[in-house]
Amino acid sequence: MPLNGPAKSYGALLIRGLLAGLIAGLLAGVFAYTVGEPKVDAAIAIEEANAHATGDDGHHADELVSRDGQKGGLFLATALYGAAMGGLLATAYTVLRRRLRTPSDTRAALGLAGAALLGIVLVPYLKYPPNPPAVGNPDTIDQRTISYLAIVVIGLVAVWAAVVAARTQHDQWRQALAATAGFLVVVTVGYVLLPTIDEVPGTFPADLLWNFRIASLGTQAVMWSALGLAFAALATRPVREQTRETVTV
Amino acid sequence: MPKAQTITTPVVSPRLLWTALAVVALMLLITYLVAFDQGAVSRSGMYLHELMHDGRHLLGVPCH
Secondary structure, three states: OOOOOOOOOHHHHHHHHHHHHHHHHHHHHHHHHHHHHHHHHHHHHHHHHHHHHOOOOHHHHOOOOOHHHHHHHHHHHHHHHHHHHHHHHHHHHHHHHHHOOOOOHHHHHHHHHHHHHHHHHHHHHHHOOOOOOOOOOHHHHHHHHHHHHHHHHHHHHHHHHHHHHHOOOOOHHHHHHHHHHHHHHHHHHHHHHOOOOOOOOOOOOHHHHHHHHHHHHHHHHHHHHHHHHHHHHHHOOOOOHHHHHHHOO | OOOOOOOOOOOOOHHHHHHHHHHHHHHHHHHHHHHOOOOOOOOEOEHHHHHOHHHHHHHOOOOO
């Protein structure tokens, strides 16, 4: 048997993707809880102070979930999100593996996770940076959500454009330049076309906003690094004969 | 569908394609419930939204 055995079935890869995503989601949850929650608490304190000042106390009087409940729900959110991203990563890996021009399965898995981090986290992050509670006008949530989804699609298109552009060249340096150019053209067009959104109140503390945004970026960085590494490790491990039957679709 | 796909099997089979599409739809539904639902799809009012509120903010999606 060769080192990695035959290529794994979609079912086998999917289970590994979901598991890797669950692990990544829980790790991201630990980071978010430790680094991010103090910032969320501070922002909510400002939100409540503002509500009291304007005499609008009704918002938090009938809260559905307590703050402690929300801090527990944080782990549910990151774990579910991680598992879903793991399932998508495993699917992308299954469908695209042959088209990725590397003999290394590990590189293919890490490359896809890196592409996802770039396309669906970093590109959206710079156009629509995440905001803590107390920032954002509830009346514009639909428009902000649509713009956010649009920039996620543009981020993925930009990564795809980078790969297509790189493949037009043979020399390694020219490949890197072409990839960068292809990526930047798509991202620039997206950034220019999509509306600018700035709903941060002038009174909101700048250092708190900065720290929250770093915590949010860190959460996604932990998520995708852990997902890529865990999936690469699980997906490239040889399957033993007796276990292969149980994980085939 | 052959049990173990080897490196020589050609392209993606129709069955694999439909399975993959169904999985992608399910994963996107989970992502939607975690990151974008405002109670319309989950039928839980705003309960799920509020429960995963902190996760939304820290994962960086628009929340409210």
